Amino acid sequence: MKQLKNSLAWYPLVVAIALTGGIWIGIKFGSNNYSTDGERKLAEVLDLIKDEYVDEVDIDSLLERTFPNLLSNLDPHSTYIPAKELLAVNEDLEGSFSGIGISFTMLTDTVTVNEVIPGGPSEKIGLMAGDRIMTINDSAVAGMNIPNTEIKKMLRGEKGTKVKLGIKRNNTKKTLSFEVTRGDIPVNSVDAAYMIDDTTGYIKVNKFGRTTRDEFLTGLVKLKAQGADRYIVDLRGNTGGFLEMAIYMANEFLPANAPIVFTRGREEMEDAKVFSDGTGSFQNDELVVLLDEYSASASEIFAGAMQDNDRALIVGRRSFGKGLVQRQTTLPDSSAIRLTVSRYYTPSGRCIQKDYQLGNRNAYEKEIVDRYEHGEFYNSDSIKFNEELQFTTLTGRTVYGGGGIMPDVFVPNDTSGVTNYYINVINAGLLQKFAFEYSDRNRETLSSAKDLKQLLAKLPDNEELLMLFVNYASRNGIPARWYYINISQDLIVNFLKALIASDILGREYYYQVANTDDVTVLKALTELNSGHASVPISPAEKPVE
Template sequence: MANPESSKGTVLEGISRIKEILFQIDQNYVEEVDSEELVNSAIEGMLKKLDPHTSYIPAKDLEMVSADLRGNYEGIGIEFNIFKDTLYVVAPLSGGPSESAGLQSGDKIISVNGENIAGIGLTNRQVHEYLRGEKGSEVEVSILRRNADAPMQYTIVRDKIPQFSVDASYMVDDEIGYIKVSRFSATTYTEFIEALKDLKSKGLQKLILDLQDNPGGYMDKAISMADEFLSNNAMIVYTKGKEKRFNSEARAIKEGIFEKSPLIVLINEGSASASEIVSGAIQDNDRGLIVGRRSFGKGLVQMPIPLQDGSELRLTISKYYTPSGRSIQKPFGETPAEYQKEMLQRYEHGEYFVADSIQFADSLKYTTEKGRVVYGGGGIMPDYFVALDTAANSDYLNKLFYSNSLRQYTFSYHERNKKMLENMGKEDYISNFEVTDTMLSDLMKLAESNDVKFDSAQFEKSKKLIKIYTKAYIARNVWNNEGFYPIINQQNEIFKEALKLFDRAETLAKK
């Protein structure tokens, strides 16, 4: 073990050296330099020698980075999109300051506080910088509205805007319920419990918990969620660090509201961190069935350390382990670039398509509470593998998304048919609405205007998917995610397979 005094001396010498070099550059370098930029570069270079998830967040970026995990931010409260370099209000958020001020779906925001923002190459980041701000502060926006003769001026008082991490919850049939969780924020557990109680009131007997593409977040919220499924002091997760104070373990300590009934958890290559805590705990305790593809493999715990200038260091302090003793963290690779490319390597190796392409060493073999074999070494390997279905994908379909044509068309369709859609009702729409060939033709024409050249063969290959996406995005404009997910899940291969596997999940629940 390193001598603490010796380590302390090395650190102090290093600080002195860095200060001296910065001073010499500032005083004597041939050109003017941005000292702040130099310091940030030095910090980033230092952290690259550590793990891929230790990070430094400058003060100017911290608010935006933290907002997702806090579960709220301060701003004007709109869902927006940028079409042809113009900022459109997709919808003012219910109960938010923009709705109170009178903004409407379809409004074009052309200036903010007297500054033109149309046709300037606007980015999502710039939109946040223009519209977010301290609660109680005012922002003036100029709006172009359909059929209005001149721009309209609004003064909006910013407020706290809640962000939801439970994207959707609904009953698939009379027994099966579905909950989609997009991340683990400060409000996730509360949202999850509300959704679970609501589904139970509607007859919930079997649950699909969808953690696909959930990048994680707060570890304690994942632990609380897992506790709702586990009983009898079952281990959920434990951590180990260099310093003993960072060692911990979490167990099921309360009577959960869904401890005995059949459970299926959906994961894929985008499920990471807190998502892996939940799925690992469910798998290792033989509580439910994990369905999908191998998860990302992030098993490191970061501690946020505020710095004096308002910036923040997120420092890895420990690794977490599933109840069977598996470290979920995948290998770092030789370089940061190699680590980042690991997902592409999985794809090229065929892992997304064939379960047998994944080879685990015997040294990574572990057993669950009841003796099932599971593997460590990087991510959670599902109990039931579902191959990625790319049969209906095409470059043409991708271009409809990248050009924003599909969102632009569905947004316009909703605006033109708002009363008809609202009168139709969500359930009727989901069951009976059909995307017609005339609608597809209109979408193709719009795409052409966005420089997406029509490709007949690729269109036919993707036609079914294009119809599903079109129907789903129209529904999102009317009923938000509660309308979107019941439709979009019709093309989700992992969800569709899960519906066939409740006999296996039921067997696990009874053991």
């Protein structure tokens, strides 16, 4: 992929160097060699505070609190990451971290294991889903109101180090003792890859991390072997990650020399352009890409490449609108700056970055709420694009820059079955808690299921499952209101089944159940069955509801 590798050029962090260099020189050496009046003023202010302020001040601590505000006056995506937070921030995208290999829930203020990662350290020493962690290294954690983030810190650590756990298990009153040697734990970016019908593969990508390319290709190959010749790539809720991973994904579906993306920084004499190299294994397969208002950055790069090349049908709602590229630089104290160094443009030449005002991040973050209040989630006619930012795809269809990517087929937010009762139980987390407790009580029986069909057959019928939940909710402060419950019953029951399937069989099975009544997924299947994803859309065709 020489074309791809040569095109992934990044840009110098001129601003970051100027900031840190100026501050470092001013504080440490008192030099007058400043490039701007602003740098000289900053150094003088810091000197005055250090030497003359009424109380002694920790200048490093003061600067630590100042950096976030300083960067907040740039664009909405440039940010400062303190050293103590950097490891956790990076782990989500790097593909692995060192820990004991479980996922857990804080159930009634007790750390409860809801999944033991296959092949991980905890599985090897015999931890089981449903185990309650009472102590960590002989320190009590049950009933201590310890936040999730602190529990994670206690369980994670350097590879090869040991952590001692005191475990309560349902089949014994005795507290069991386990010593786990921490190891590398994968962070998956593909949540699901399964056959949604005889010829359609569904693949859910939750982020663009270091391992996304390999996970995505593995999923596609698996689905191809199971008979898939068309695919639904679900990027809803995917806020982005590494740009190059989106490029590699796009390359799988495009013929040689198709434009994927180009970037432009302040110092660039010409654009850094990326083209496909023709090695993709899925160039002739039908493709639908799902987006929503939380699909951002790398998700929009992939979707934009597919849309502008008329390679896929985009289904869902308008994406977030992030067209800025950040580069992360680690500073001498192990903190980091993520600084916007360029803008990216889709193959048609559009930058889909939505408007923002410098220094006003609140308005930028509230823009999604504004869309909701303006009715955009329910009606495509509420979406207004700048007519001056018109571009054309490969076949001459009109697309717009600024404000995200508009899908070819608009699917309104599904509110059928949503009532005050449903909102109340969701906000209280009762659906998740009930599903986990039900799974935990019946784990031995449910775990004997070899597949989803067998698992669902072991569950109570819909009416009984609904009644069990309603009684549970009543005991936990949400009284039964049957007028609303009857309206929401299908939504509640399907969600419960999806959660139980996830608890017993794994995360992929959540989607296998949930997608059976997901209107966006069902719309994608309808479009595939009608042949709309196999040929370019007519230039005159508008997004439909």
